[in-house]
Amino acid sequence: MKFAAISITMLSFTRSAAFQTSKAFLRTNVRTVSSTAVRFAEEGQAEVILVGCGAPNRGMGWYHAVQMLEKKCPSASLDFVVEPWFMGDGADSPAGQDFKEFKTEAESKYGTKFAKSLQELPPPAAPRLALISGRTADNPKLLSEAIAHGCKCVYLEKPGAPTVKELEAMSAEAKQAGVEVLMGYNKNVAKYVRKAREFAATVPGSHVTFVTNNAYENTPESLGECFERNSEGMLKNMAIHELALLASFYDVSVDNIAEVIVDKDFSSMQTLKGPSGKSFTDFDKVKFTIKTKNGNEVSVQTDRCGGTDSYAVVTDKSGKEVFRYYMPDDEDKKHVEQLQAKYPTAMPYFFTQDPDYITVKERVAKHTVDGKPAEGIATIEIAVEALKIAEYLVPIFQKELA
Numbered sequence: 001m002k003f004a005a006i007s008i009t010m011l012s013f014t015r016s017a018a019f020q021t022s023k024a025f026l027r028t029n030v031r032t033v034s035s036t037a038v039r040f041a042e043e044g045q046a047e048v049i050l051v052g053c054g055a056p057n058r059g060m061g062w063y064h065a066v067q068m069l070e071k072k073c074p075s076a077s078l079d080f081v082v083e084p085w086f087m088g089d090g091a092d093s094p095a096g097q098d099f100k101e102f103k104t105e106a107e108s109k110y111g112t113k114f115a116k117s118l119q120e121l122p123p124p125a126a127p128r129l130a131l132i133s134g135r136t137a138d139n140p141k142l143l144s145e146a147i148a149h150g151c152k153c154v155y156l157e158k159p160g161a162p163t164v165k166e167l168e169a170m171s172a173e174a175k176q177a178g179v180e181v182l183m184g185y186n187k188n189v190a191k192y193v194r195k196a197r198e199f200a201a202t203v204p205g206s207h208v209t210f211v212t213n214n215a216y217e218n219t220p221e222s223l224g225e226c227f228e229r230n231s232e233g234m235l236k237n238m239a240i241h242e243l244a245l246l247a248s249f250y251d252v253s254v255d256n257i258a259e260v261i262v263d264k265d266f267s268s269m270q271t272l273k274g275p276s277g278k279s280f281t282d283f284d285k286v287k288f289t290i291k292t293k294n295g296n297e298v299s300v301q302t303d304r305c306g307g308t309d310s311y312a313v314v315t316d317k318s319g320k321e322v323f324r325y326y327m328p329d330d331e332d333k334k335h336v337e338q339l340q341a342k343y344p345t346a347m348p349y350f351f352t353q354d355p356d357y358i359t360v361k362e363r364v365a366k367h368t369v370d371g372k373p374a375e376g377i378a379t380i381e382i383a384v385e386a387l388k389i390a391e392y393l394v395p396i397f398q399k400e401l402a
């Protein structure tokens with residue numbers, strides 16, 4: 001496995017007084033990685049626990065780990081990795097073997113401490129941030145554990161939980177514990193979203209459409225596999241990023257929706273058999289416009305078989321396209337190529353969204369340390385709203401497309 005070398009950070013002795021005791025504990029009890037220097041949160045850095053690393057080249061958590069170990073996020077020190085599956089029942093699988101190789105390398109090169117569960121970790125030695133990137137169904141439990149183990153802040157991968165009910169309970173639990181939960185909705189900080197919003201603001205009466213595509217083959221087998229693996233459905237699994245944009249920037253909430261217009265010519269719902277032989281009904285593409293009670297209008301277009309692009313289109317009052325911006329743009333394409341060459345077997349979306357993953361992590365880590373606002377980062381309240389919108393839209397689309 002390719003893994004770029006970084007200079008090693010030695011134990012820092014400049015930490016604030018509040019952490020001196022636990023630091024001594026850590027030095028003597030935890031950092032037992034012999035003969036290698038250890039990576040350790042320094043003054044101004046959050047002590048990050050990555051919860052749910054996943055398989056190298058496939059798991060979202062793994063890519064977050066790579067970015068932190070390569071020091072792309074100056075305020076984040078990846079000190080601990082918690083991996084329940086690949087250090088447990090999944091250890092002997094081929095992906096488990098890949099994980100083991102990554103673990104050995106990260107331990108020896110960076111001194112990162114690995115554990116099967118949060119229970120095994122020492123108390124915080126610096127402002128503690130958990131980056132939770134487990135399977136969506138596991139994330140509610142992992143959040144409770146992160147709260148119980150001294151996290152000051154949590155970076156929760158989208159959508160956060162399978163249902164509104166669960167995410168609302170998580171939000172309430174975190175609030176009661178005084179723990180802040182910020183979301184990995186990276187499109188909230190994406191360049192193409194910002195450019196489109198800025199351009200639209202200069203054109204009176206303009207309209208923005210956010211387009212997102214996947215590159216599944218348009219066959220019953222390929223889509224059936226996709227429907228089964230992402231059985232929470234297209235809206236919660238794929239278009240949820242766009243729903244978070246709508247909630248963040250266009251005041252879209254279930255209470256504020258005035259009208260939903262489904263483009264029936266574009267949209268399609270199918271019932272297909274997954275690999276297990278069970279049938280799943282989902283949308284393979286959908287396009288819709290939402291009008292809000294306070295006068296906003298915005299559209300979303302998603303297609304499981306549309307390619308690899310995300311982009312935004314601005315149309316003027318007459319419906320003529322006046323602006324389009326892609327992710328990645330020409331400037332970022334070079335960076336994507338470099339990353340592809342470095343990690344040839346990794347998921348392609350890691351690379352197109354690479355700068356945005358860095359931005360979100362850095363802002364959340366910095367916020368964990370200094371408490372200043374994490375600009376543009378979606379809160380768990382926005383995530384609840386995005387999930388509510390998804391649950392509200394699904395029956396409307398089902399009725400329209402039946």
Ligand SMILES: NC(=O)c1ccc[n+]([C@@H]2O[C@H](COP(=O)([O-])OP(=O)(O)OC[C@H]3O[C@@H](n4cnc5c(N)ncnc54)[C@H](O)[C@@H]3O)[C@@H](O)[C@H]2O)c1
Nearest residue numbers: 052053054059060061084085133134135136157158159184
């Ligand atoms: N922001 C984004 O662009 C983006 C992209 C992809 C995924 N995500 C989110 O990140 C989170 C993790 O997604 P992922 O694709 O890395 O998930 P994943 O299933 O690959 O890995 C997540 C965890 O699941 C466990 N796991 C893996 N295989 C398992 C098995 N066979 N049985 C039981 N447990 C197993 C492991 O502990 C692993 O750490 C999700 O919340 C997802 O929605 C976000």
